[in-house]
Amino acid sequence: MQPIRTNDPEGTREAILDAAKRLFVERGFAGTSMSEVAKLSGVTKSLIHHHFGSKEKLWGEVKARSFDEYAALQKGMLLTRKGGDLSLLTDSIKAYFDFLKADPQLVRMxxxxxxxGDENCPLAQDELIELGTQRLREAQSEGALRADVDPAHVIFIFLACALHWFETKKVFATSVTHKDLDAPAADDEFLGDFIKIFFDGVRPR
Amino acid sequence: MQPIRTNDPEGTREAILDAAKRLFVERGFAGTSMSEVAKLSGVTKSLIHHHFGSKEKLWGEVKARSFDEYAALQKGMLLTRKGGDLSLLTDSIKAYFDFLKADPQLVRMxxxxxxxGDENCPLAQDELIELGTQRLREAQSEGALRADVDPAHVIFIFLACALHWFETKKVFATSVTHKDLDAPAADDEFLGDFIKIFFDGVRPR
DNA sequence: AAAACTATTGACCGATCGGCCAATCAGTTT
DNA sequence: AAACTGATTGGCCGATCGGTCAATAGTTTT
Structure with a gap:
């Protein structure tokens, strides 16, 4: 076959990145072959090497993209204005939770x-965490948040529960909640219970 | 070289399983080759196939072992006798937390x-979770635990925080807590804050 | 219009993959 | 003592791995 010009190399790059992301997320880095990425994206292996250099670099670009996506999400949550009233955080938390629910690829990534142990992963970014801890420190001095805990730990607890829920709910929901497996209601019920416990536990005393 | 009789096939099996576990945990299933397992365990590839049949079956045995280890741990925590006083759970929680801290391989596994999405993984085991939810339901009817939340969610929140802490603390600690990276104190400080928030949030009201 | 550039292909490379097989030898059974 | 069983080895297999390279053909630059 002759080489066909798409006249849209950027579009080709995108197609490759999409296919790579899907496969890497499903099967992991080592579990994915360049041939599979090539087949799924509809181009040849050689072209992928032309655009990205190596499998590792392709993986790096895929991770960088997902990181940007996630960073925007988390930043959006932590930036929300909450004047003294901590419960205003509830909406941002719900939004964050719903976003993860809608994007399983992101959670697996x-x-x-x-x-x-990627140094570029969200939790490792000072910027992302500092953002939230500053807000929470304000809340502490305003008396809206209990002062005897490390704000970073408060953020961590929420992130851990949200991420871990979507990481494991597939396997968790089947055994514990005896409702429908695919029930989206299960997500909301967990979020509700978490918010109850979290905000009561985090209240100043 | 002539085949050397160890006269201890069980010991050989163990050596293979140990090496396999170490490599699988470090590099994942697809990222580990049989040759590497063979080299690390000091036997030949063929012998591994003789004992385990295939790479997948070896992986299965490694997972099964880790599952048993973890199941015993979680069962131990959930079984602890707590007569009406929920705070007695603190000791079991600390023990669980310390165990995870001492066994990073288990956490990665x-x-x-x-x-x-392994069906055999602990959260999927009805037995393990049912065990805990029954205890917590007792606590609810005794008024030791708030009754407006699903006990399964209470357990999940704790497991999520403990597991996620050790999954990510390597990368989390470097950016946020400006203390020593290897500080074991960071673990205890997180556990302390978590217990404060968790038990206050979970208190009947 | 000639030259340079680049997106794209198919053929090919050595290395490594998981796995198989025959041979060897120690211990056990007959 | 002969036969059998099972642990262990090294050699080998076809398939696939990530990656390279020359050729081709549009596009852009000169």
Whole structure:
């Protein structure tokens, strides 16, 4: 076959990145072959090497994209204006939770980055965490948040529960909640219970 | 070289399983080759196939072992006798937390099993969770635990925070807590804050 | 219009993959 | 003592791995 010009190399790059992300997320880095990425994206292996150089670099670009996506999400949550009233955080937390629910690929990608111990992964970014701790420190001095805990730990607890829920709910929901497996209601019920416990536990005393 | 009789096939099996566990945990299933397992365990590839049949079956045995280890741990925590006083749970929680801290391999193995969506992974075991929810339901009827939340969610929140802490603390601690990276004190400080928030949030009201 | 550039292909490379097989030898059974 | 069983080895297999390279053909630059 002759080489066909798409006249849209950027579009080709995107197609490759999409296919790579899907496969990497499903099967992991080592579990994915360049041939599979090539087949799924409809181009040849050689072209992928032309655009990205190596499998590792492709993986790096895929991770960087997912990181940007996640960073925007988390930043959005932590930036929300909450004047003295901590319960205003509820909406941002719900939004964050719903976003993770709607994007399972993102959740799996986070798990993979944690396993890699990637320095670029969200929790490792000072900027992302500092953002939230500053807000919470204000809340502490305003008396809206209990002052005897480290704000970073408060953020961590929420992030851990949200991420871990979507990482494991597939396997958790089947055994514990005896409702429908695919029930989206299960998500909301967990979020509700978490908010109850979290905000009561975090209240100044 | 002539085949050397160890006269201890069980010991050989163990050596293979240990090496396999170490490599699988470090690099994942697809990222580990049989040759590497063979080299690390000091036997030949062929012998591994003789004992375990295939790479998948070896992986299965490694997972099963880790599952048993973890199940015993979680069962131990959930079984602890707590007569009406919920705070007695603190000791079991600390023990569970310390155990995870002492066994990083186990934590990574859990992450891998979650990613696999393995049906055998602990959260999926009705027995393990039912055990805890029954206890917590007793606590609810005794008025020791708030009654407006699902006991399964209470357990989940604790497990999520403990597991996620050790999954991500390597990368989390470097950016947020400006103390020593290897500080074991960071673990205790997080556990302390978590217990404060968790038990206050979970108190009957 | 000639030259340079680049997106794209198919053929090919050595290395490594998981796995198989025959041979060897120690211990056990007959 | 002969036969059998099972632990262990090294050699080998076809398939696939990530990656390279020359060729081709549109596009842009000169």
């Amino acid at each position: 986070m798990s993979l980055m944690f396993l890699d | 859990m992450s891998l099993m979650f990613l696999d």
